[in-house]
Amino acid sequence: MARRHILLASPEAKSPGAELAFKQLSDTVSVMPAEDGLTCVRQFMELAQTGVGPLVTIIDYHTTEISGPSLAHALRSMERGFGLTPSAIVMRCEASDREAVAALIPNLGRAVQLTKKPAYTEEQQMKRLVKACEKVLVQLKGRGKR
Amino acid sequence: MSSCPSCGHTGQPIEHLRKHYRVGVCANCGTALVIGFDGGANQAATAPSIPPTTDTDAYQLTPTGPHAVVGSRGTASESRARASQEKQLRKILIICGSDELDAALTSVVSDAEREADILSVADSANGIEVFCKMVKGEHKPKLVLIDDDAGPIPSQDVARVIRLVEAGLDENRTPLLIVGRPDEAQAVKAVLGALGNARFVNKGHDAALDDQARRLLMLVDKILKRSK
Numbered sequence: 001m002a003r004r005h006i007l008l009a010s011p012e013a014k015s016p017g018a019e020l021a022f023k024q025l026s027d028t029v030s031v032m033p034a035e036d037g038l039t040c041v042r043q044f045m046e047l048a049q050t051g052v053g054p055l056v057t058i059i060d061y062h063t064t065e066i067s068g069p070s071l072a073h074a075l076r077s078m079e080r081g082f083g084l085t086p087s088a089i090v091m092r093c094e095a096s097d098r099e100a101v102a103a104l105i106p107n108l109g110r111a112v113q114l115t116k117k118p119a120y121t122e123e124q125q126m127k128r129l130v131k132a133c134e135k136v137l138v139q140l141k142g143r144g145k146r
Numbered sequence: 147m148s149s150c151p152s153c154g155h156t157g158q159p160i161e162h163l164r165k166h167y168r169v170g171v172c173a174n175c176g177t178a179l180v181i182g183f184d185g186g187a188n189q190a191a192t193a194p195s196i197p198p199t200t201d202t203d204a205y206q207l208t209p210t211g212p213h214a215v216v217g218s219r220g221t222a223s224e225s226r227a228r229a230s231q232e233k234q235l236r237k238i239l240i241i242c243g244s245d246e247l248d249a250a251l252t253s254v255v256s257d258a259e260r261e262a263d264i265l266s267v268a269d270s271a272n273g274i275e276v277f278c279k280m281v282k283g284e285h286k287p288k289l290v291l292i293d294d295d296a297g298p299i300p301s302q303d304v305a306r307v308i309r310l311v312e313a314g315l316d317e318n319r320t321p322l323l324i325v326g327r328p329d330e331a332q333a334v335k336a337v338l339g340a341l342g343n344a345r346f347v348n349k350g351h352d353a354a355l356d357d358q359a360r361r362l363l364m365l366v367d368k369i370l371k372r373s374k
Contacts, residue, residue, distance in 0.1 A: 041307055045314025066306060070299045074307045077271045077299075081278020107298075 005047055006031045006133065009040035009071060010060040010092065012122060021126035025133060029055060037066025044075055053084035056136055058129065061093035061101060068093075069104050076108060086110050088136050092129065094118075112136060152177040238366060239280070239287040240266040241273030241304065243296030247325075250359035258363070269297035270304045277308055287320055289366055289373075294326035294334075294349075301326060302337040309341050319343040321369050325362065345369065 006029055012018055013033035022031045032047075032054070034040035040063070047053055057075060061068040072089055079086050089111035093101045098115050105111045114132050116125055149156045150172040159170035159179045170180035242248040248266060255264050265280075265287070267273045273296065280287055290308060292301045299307070301324045312319060322344035326334055331346055338344040347365060350358055 037303075038306060038310065041310045042314065045310060049314060066303050070303045073271045073298045074274055074303065077274035078278055078307070078311070081275040082282060 002028075002052070004029050004052070004055040007034060007040055007043060007047075007054040007057040007087070008032065009034045009037060009058065009063050009068075011035055011062075011064060012126075015122070015126075017123045017126050021123070021130045022133075024130055026137065029137070036064040037068075037071045040071060041066065041074065041078075044078060048078065048082045048084060051084075053079055053082075054087045055140065056090060056133060057087045058090045058092065058133070061091060061097045069100075072104070072108050072111070088112070088140060090114055090129070090132060090136060092116060150175060150177055150179060236285050236288050237263055237265045237280075238370075239273065239277060239290045240264060240293075241268075241270055241290065241296045242266060242293040243268060243270070244293055246355050247293065247358065250355035251362065254356065254359040254363055270299040270301070271297055273297075273304060274299070274307055274311075278311060281311060281315055281317060286317060288370055289321045289323060291323045291325065291362065291366060294324065294330065302334050305338065305341055305344055321345075321373050323347060323362075323366060323369060325349055343373075 006022070006025075008018065008022075008031055010018075010033075013035050018033065019031075025031070032043045034043055040057075040059075044054065044057075057072075059068045059072050063071055066074065068091065072091065075089075076086065078084075086109065089108055091101050091105065091108075091111060092114045093116065095115055095118060098113070101113045101115075105113055112132070114129065117128070120128065153172065153175040155172050155174035157173050160173050162169045162171060166183060168180070168182040169178055170182075171178050240248075240251060242251065245268075248268065251264075252266065255261055265276065267276050270292070273290075273292070277287065277290065292304050294301045296304075305322050305324060308320065308322065311317075319342055322338070322341070324334055324338065324344065324346050326346060326349060328348050331348065335346050338346055347362070350361070353361070
């Protein structure tokens, strides 16, 4: 069974909490952590060269080097340019950015917004993100099993 | 009578008469066996150089035989033609969000009869898509001109993505020309310095659009000339 990937672009992507939380996901899916936008694009290119893009891309609204919205638009453009199937985008944001992200989502297509809960710890935030990912994977109707 | 070193055939070699030489080739595989200097005595006899034999095996080419050179010359000219065709397909990619500047550029380009040399897109997201398609199709643009008002992705981020795409595909760095406002020059130049083969140019809001477009096209030509 071919292994599919989740791209995680977030300043907390390489934290032990994130690694631990994502271990609960399916065995056929592995996570590629990227601490900033540039690393995310680099990893996307690695996948693009294999001819199969990521299954899900998780993008923090405030990623460094390349901002979250720019990164999301750039990845969509690259998917179109290289003829890859569009990945599902999970755009994470703070409560204060909720409206800006809500306006952005329809332009991206196959994307979902996840607003962080201010009262949650980092560990709880990660667990919530993993749950959201599971739900997205279910919606993709077995694309991860191909 | 000695045997042929290539095929071991022991029959009489077929003699070909050239302007100053007599060449004896193996009747079986065509390998040259004897070459003799004739001093031009055979000049009159060179015309009927078809071997006097009905044995069609004598015309069978071998990889190292006397006719092998024909193939390699053909391949070289083919590759030259292909390279020239690819050069013609390579264009200047313009990512320009401002309709006015785009119209002025189009007008200047059409005055110079260079429409075929230019590919213009109005949006930075489309610009990245078109760049990826061009690189994938092996017609990488000669230069990418990026206007700072072009859509959802800022010009310096477009430049960074272009460099990462090139790095991922082991491609050379395409010259980049970013057109922006003077107040953002310092920030953009800091990014471009790290990217290499990229240049920032002020938009020059005071100048007429036609003059701006003409200046940009001149700058593009200058950069292309230098990168040749």
